[in-house]
Amino acid sequence: MAGEEAVSNKQVILSDYVTGFPKESDMKIITGSINLKVPEGSKDTLLLKNLYLSCDPYMRGRMSKLDKPSFVASFNPGEPLSGYGVSKVLDSTHPNYKKDDLVWGLTSWEEYSLIQSPQLLIKILDTNVPLSYYTGILGMPGLTAYGGLYELSSPKKGEYVYVSAASGAVGQLVGQFAKLVGCHVVGSAGSKEKVDLLKNKFGFDDAFNYKEEPDLDAALKRCFPEGIDIYFENVGGKMLDAVLLNMRIRGRIAVCGMISQYNLEKPEGVHNLMQVVGKRIRMEGFLAGDFYHQYPKFLELVMPAIKEGKLVYVEDIAEGLEKAPSALVGIFTGQNVGKQLVVVARE
Ligand SMILES: NC(=O)c1ccc[n+]([C@@H]2O[C@H](COP(=O)([O-])OP(=O)(O)OC[C@H]3O[C@@H](n4cnc5c(N)ncnc54)[C@H](OP(=O)(O)O)[C@@H]3O)[C@@H](O)[C@H]2O)c1
Structure with missing residues (x-):
């Protein structure tokens, strides 16, 4: 039956902690496997299909072994990077999410992610704008x-x-x-x-x-x-x-x-x-x-402004998870023109 067999799951992992400018070779693409169902007995868990991933400068701090107090934790070498993205719910045991919901927030740099007790995911209610905007202007x-x-x-x-x-x-x-x-x-x-x-x-x-x-x-x-x-x-x-x-x-x-x-x-x-x-x-x-609690008020301002053409947004879109390391590294040399994101899948 669909969802009960394991499928391949491409991931971007951190090879080792980074010092100085990050390089593509600081990350590696590996292929694991994943069952497209939330494991039996897992409460409040989501199985996500990741559509768009966001390349953000703060991720550089997480690539280092942090030796000073920081608002983020280091990534673990050998594990997929995590970051903001737009994802589709494929399976859920969480009462607030159901199959086919679209969400934006923290996910992992891979095709499919199992997220337990999601705290930083927001449901996407308006899809009459490019979905990728939820990594940028609407995220x-x-x-x-x-x-x-x-x-x-x-x-x-x-x-x-x-x-x-x-x-x-x-x-x-x-x-x-x-x-x-x-x-x-x-x-x-x-x-x-x-x-x-x-x-x-x-x-x-x-x-x-x-x-x-x-x-x-x-x-x-x-x-x-x-x-x-x-x-x-x-x-x-x-x-x-x-x-x-x-x-x-x-x-x-x-x-x-x-x-x-x-x-x-x-x-x-x-x-x-x-x-x-x-x-x-x-x-x-x-x-x-600090401003998450103002998200509804923010949307009230921004959504009509986008639809009326009063706000415009330029994105720099890298196609495919394989391009994620070069896209992330590129923001530190100004390679991106506009919001840098990566398309993993369009639906
Ligand atoms: N406080 C928060 O919660 C928060 C949230 C999001 C972002 N941020 C911060 O906001 C800033 C912009 O982030 P963003 O997401 O909008 O990134 P972005 O501007 O889309 O990409 C980074 C840009 O920074 C410029 N840059 C890179 N190295 C530079 C250098 N040495 N000197 C001057 N400019 C350099 C490059 O543009 P040029 O071609 O113009 O050099 C590059 O395109 C970053 O400092 C980021 O850490 C903070």
Whole structure:
């Protein structure tokens, strides 16, 4: 009978802990097998078919053997990576999920996953948008942009907003959310193609290629002659130092991430932190998870805006689980244009 025989299950496993920049060879594709039924007697368990997997920068931290306190745990070498994805329920002993439900949230990097006591899965109720959007604009990166900008930074019409890594999964939304409230928005990204996207597709007022402007302070002074009210921090390092020199009094810095630091064995220092005092800058870190309780409110804003074309979203889609290692590694060199995801299966 269908579901009672084992089928093959391709997986992306971590070969060993990573130091420095991750490489494709830090991951391996192996083929195991799995029965497409929840084992008898397993309570609150789901058997998922994974459709889309999300490549997220925080996964880099999990590839290291972590020796400092962290909000995530290390992956285990020899086991599949875990991450956000969109999946279909094939079998369930959980009262809240049934066969053929679609969900987004934490799953494993493999074709099929057995998930016990799912806590980080959200049921997908609206399928009149691309399902892959639940790895991005309608998933964790979307909530990150929403929470970090609207909840933490309280943008007001006419304020000056700067976003780094601006063409990525989170950044492209931060800029568009800030435009929705009438801010003046500038972004930076690492190529001409990305800068064009920021200005011509996402409606940023201005943008620059940080790789061609080694004097970041000068680039920011040109784009923000009156200074920055809100900095949405995705990059850290030299960029943060230059931004601190250009913040206005009572500016806000929403610290979302610092991708320029993730592959360094010794993080760079921040030299201009004293600016925080004189300018009375509020700098606050946050996690997407802080805003999960606001997901329904978030959907009420974002879903109609997508359908009315007021928000656009660019994805970079890698086809097939075999492409997952190169797609993940690529986000640390800026290979992705837009939200990087991997298609495992389309239905
Ligand atoms: N706090 C949270 O809960 C949370 C949630 C999601 C994401 N984040 C953080 O948000 C940031 C953006 O994440 P995302 O998912 O939107 O990723 P993404 O922007 O889609 O991809 C990463 C991008 O970062 C840029 N980058 C890579 N190395 C860089 C470097 N050394 N210096 C400057 N830019 C670099 C690249 O674009 P360029 O071509 O422009 O260099 C790359 O495309 C990351 O810091 C991430 O950790 C935080």
